[in-house]
Amino acid sequence: MPLDVQTLLKRFREGDRVALSRVISLVENDHPSSPVILDTLYPFTGKALRVGVTGPPGAGKSTLVDHVAARMRTDSQKVGIVAVDPTSPFSGGALLGDRVRMSSVNLDDGVFIRSMASRGSSGGLAWKTFEVCEVLDAFGVDRIIVETVGVGQGELEIADEAHSTVVVLVPESGDGVQAMKAGLMEIGDIFVINKSDRESADTARRMLDSALELKPVKNGWRPPVLSTVALKGEGVEELHRKIEEHLRLLVTSGSIQHRRMEGVRAKIVEILRNRIIQSAWERNKLGRLIDAEVVSVMAGGSTPYKSAAEILRKTGQ
Ligand SMILES: Nc1nc2c(ncn2[C@@H]2O[C@H](COP(=O)(O)OP(=O)(O)O)[C@@H](O)[C@H]2O)c(=O)[nH]1
Numbered sequence: 001m002p003l004d005v006q007t008l009l010k011r012f013r014e015g016d017r018v019a020l021s022r023v024i025s026l027v028e029n030d031h032p033s034s035p036v037i038l039d040t041l042y043p044f045t046g047k048a049l050r051v052g053v054t055g056p057p058g059a060g061k062s063t064l065v066d067h068v069a070a071r072m073r074t075d076s077q078k079v080g081i082v083a084v085d086p087t088s089p090f091s092g093g094a095l096l097g098d099r100v101r102m103s104s105v106n107l108d109d110g111v112f113i114r115s116m117a118s119r120g121s122s123g124g125l126a127w128k129t130f131e132v133c134e135v136l137d138a139f140g141v142d143r144i145i146v147e148t149v150g151v152g153q154g155e156l157e158i159a160d161e162a163h164s165t166v167v168v169l170v171p172e173s174g175d176g177v178q179a180m181k182a183g184l185m186e187i188g189d190i191f192v193i194n195k196s197d198r199e200s201a202d203t204a205r206r207m208l209d210s211a212l213e214l215k216p217v218k219n220g221w222r223p224p225v226l227s228t229v230a231l232k233g234e235g236v237e238e239l240h241r242k243i244e245e246h247l248r249l250l251v252t253s254g255s256i257q258h259r260r261m262e263g264v265r266a267k268i269v270e271i272l273r274n275r276i277i278q279s280a281w282e283r284n285k286l287g288r289l290i291d292a293e294v295v296s297v298m299a300g301g302s303t304p305y306k307s308a309a310e311i312l313r314k315t316g317q
């Protein structure tokens with residue numbers, strides 16, 4: 001089926017979920033139409049606030065996200081959920097809203113769930129996740145919740161794109177230590193001890209709270225530590241309240257606007273860099289010059305550094 005991007009985007013703008021799903025796939029897979037799509041949708045972005053939810057596997061993130069999204073729906077907000085979880089059974093390009101275990105919000109047509117395939121480099125995944133968020137934003141969602149497994153650097157990059165980051169831990173001893181090692185302590189704006197139906201939950205909460213006291217207060221916000229039992233929906237109301245409180249602070253302090261400005265700058269620099277390299281590459285027939293230098297290096301007549309300098313000299317750079 002030939003792709004008519006303009007028709008697809010028209011349906012997207014009319015609120016068609018199938019079109020949304022299709023557009024996300026094109027962007028996620030770096031389809032040649034992806035730059036045009038993102039360019040066309042850009043004027044409609046900038047409204048959605050992004051909440052990252054991260055923590056170790058099995059901590060109860062998905063269960064919590066489900067509840068928080070349902071709570072957001074009671075405020076008539078449209079919610080996008082992006083699950084970036086290599087261990088989740090539904091990763092690998094499940095259709096929007098399809099085969100997702102999240103229960104109560106699943107059939108609600110104000111919730112749009114998407115799981116990302118976590119292939120490719122971690123940096124690439126962070127960027128893709130951000131672009132998918134932009135698409136959801138342009139679709140008109142008010143909140144985007146991004147669930148990531150907080151175990152490595154790539155996940156931290158993704159969390160970095162969120163406006164507000166919720167770190168979910170469980171009471172088991174050692175979890176807090178792991179969190180510190182994984183750098184979760186730095187990125188959390190709100191901490192949650194989930195599975196607080198277990199013993200030692202109180203101890204874990206107090207330990208985390210005192211560890212956080214050492215953290216400097218950032219922009220007038222001291223990260224709270226909350227207790228939840230996601231399975232029963234306990235503590236969700238408070239968690240939702242804190243998320244909204246933090247987002248409100250970010251909006252009123254101008255921090256979100258500032259972040260957006262920095263994002264715009266980074267994007268322009270990235271596009272320029274690619275274009276400049278591409279045009280210089282073609283103009284100077286760099287490919288051929290490089291081929292010749294490779295031969296020279298292999299024959300022992302040069303080194304990669306000398307060759308690069310030689311190419312710059314020849315092209316007058
Ligand atoms: N006992 C207990 N189990 C929970 C709680 N929240 C989630 N679970 C269970 O923990 C498991 C992992 O939950 P899930 O939401 O998939 O965790 P994720 O990997 O962090 O997304 C599931 O079997 C949940 O039913 C809770 O508050 N208490």
Ligand SMILES: [Mg+2]
Pocket residue numbers: 061062063085088147
């Ligand atoms: Mg999950």
